Amino acid sequence: MNLEGKLALVTGSGRGIGRATALKLASQGCNIVVNYFRRREAAEQTAKDIEALGVKAEVVRANMVDPDKITTIFDIISEKYGYLDILINNAASGVGRSVMELDSKAWDWTMNINAKAALLCSQKAAALMKDRDGKIVNISSLGSSFVLPTYAIVGISKAALEALTRYLAIELAPAGICVNAISASAVETEALKFYIKEGLIKDNRQTTPMGRMVLPEDVANVVSFLCSDDALMIRGQVIIIDGGTSISPFASLT
Numbered sequence: 001m002n003l004e005g006k007l008a009l010v011t012g013s014g015r016g017i018g019r020a021t022a023l024k025l026a027s028q029g030c031n032i033v034v035n036y037f038r039r040r041e042a043a044e045q046t047a048k049d050i051e052a053l054g055v056k057a058e059v060v061r062a063n064m065v066d067p068d069k070i071t072t073i074f075d076i077i078s079e080k081y082g083y084l085d086i087l088i089n090n091a092a093s094g095v096g097r098s099v100m101e102l103d104s105k106a107w108d109w110t111m112n113i114n115a116k117a118a119l120l121c122s123q124k125a126a127a128l129m130k131d132r133d134g135k136i137v138n139i140s141s142l143g144s145s146f147v148l149p150t151y152a153i154v155g156i157s158k159a160a161l162e163a164l165t166r167y168l169a170i171e172l173a174p175a176g177i178c179v180n181a182i183s184a185s186a187v188e189t190e191a192l193k194f195y196i197k198e199g200l201i202k203d204n205r206q207t208t209p210m211g212r213m214v215l216p217e218d219v220a221n222v223v224s225f226l227c228s229d230d231a232l233m234i235r236g237q238v239i240i241i242d243g244g245t246s247i248s249p250f251a252s253l254t
C-alpha cells in the first residue's frame with residue numbers, strides 16, 4: 001500500500017499501538033504528526049524511528065482531554081501543511097472501577113479523552129481533508145461489547161466511540177472521507193505486561209485460539225489497510241482483531 005506524500009495525525013503515538021501504527025504508516029511513505037501527553041522521550045524516539053524510514057515526523061504535545069489543546073494541534077497542522085489525509089484516534093485513558101464505583105470525575109475524564117476528543121479531532125480533520133479522500137480510524141476495544149471487570153467506563157466510552165464512527169462514516173461519506181474503527185482484545189503492550197505481572201489481568205496466551213496475544217503490529221496492519229483505497233467500500237465498521245478470542249467459548253477476554 002502506498003501512502004507516499006500523505007500526512008497522518010496519530011494521537012497518542014509515542015508508544016504502544018499508536019507508535020506501531022505511526023511506524024507502519026511511515027513505512028508506506030506517510031509523514032506523521034506524533035502526538036503525546038506525558039512521555040516526551042517516547043514520542044521523540046518514535047519520531048526518530050519514523051524519520052529513519054525516510055519520511056517527516058513532527059512531535060506535538062497536546063492533552064486530548066482539553067479542547068483548546070486539540071485546537072492548537074490542528075492550528076499547527078493547518079499553518080504548517082494546510083491539509084491532513086489520515087487521522088487515527090488512538091489516545092486513550094481511563095479509570096479502573098466497577099459501575100457502582102464510578103463518579104462524575106471518572107466519567108468525564110474517560111469520556112472526554114476516549115470519545116469527545118475523537119469527535120473534536122474528526123470535525124477539525126474533516127475541514128483539512130477537503131478533496132483529499134481522507135481516512136479516519138478510531139481505536140476501540142472489545143470492552144465496548146463485552147463486560148470486563150473494572151473496565152466499565154472505558155467500555156462505555158469505547159461503545160460511544162463506535163457509535164460515533166458510524167455517524168461520522170455516513171455524514172462524511174459525501175466529502176470523500178472514509179471512517180472506520182478497529183476493536184482489539186488485549187494487546188501485548190508495555191502497559192498490559194505490567195497488568196499481567198501484577199496479577200490484574202490473566203495471561204491469556206494459551207486460551208487465545210491463535211496461540212498468542214494480539215501485538216501492536218497486528219492492529220497497525222489492519223489500520224493501514226483501512227487507510228488504503230483498497231478499503232474504500234468499508235464504511236462505519238468496527239473490525240475485530242482478537243485472534244478468534246471473542247467467538248471462542250473457551251477463550252478468556254481478561
Ligand SMILES: NC(=O)c1ccc[n+]([C@@H]2O[C@H](COP(=O)([O-])OP(=O)(O)OC[C@H]3O[C@@H](n4cnc5c(N)ncnc54)[C@H](OP(=O)(O)O)[C@@H]3O)[C@@H](O)[C@H]2O)c1
Binds near residue numbers: 040187191
Ligand atoms: N493495550 C490493549 O490491550 C488494548 C486493547 C484494545 C484497545 N486498545 C486501545 O488502543 C489504544 C492504544 O492503547 P495502548 O495500550 O497502546 O496505549 P496505552 O498504554 O493505553 O497508552 C495510551 C496512549 O495514549 C496517550 N494518552 C493518554 N492520555 C492522553 C491524553 N490525555 N492526551 C493525549 N494522549 C494521551 C499516551 O501518551 P503519553 O504516554 O505521552 O501520555 C499513550 O501514547 C487505546 O485507544 C486503547 O484503548 C488497547
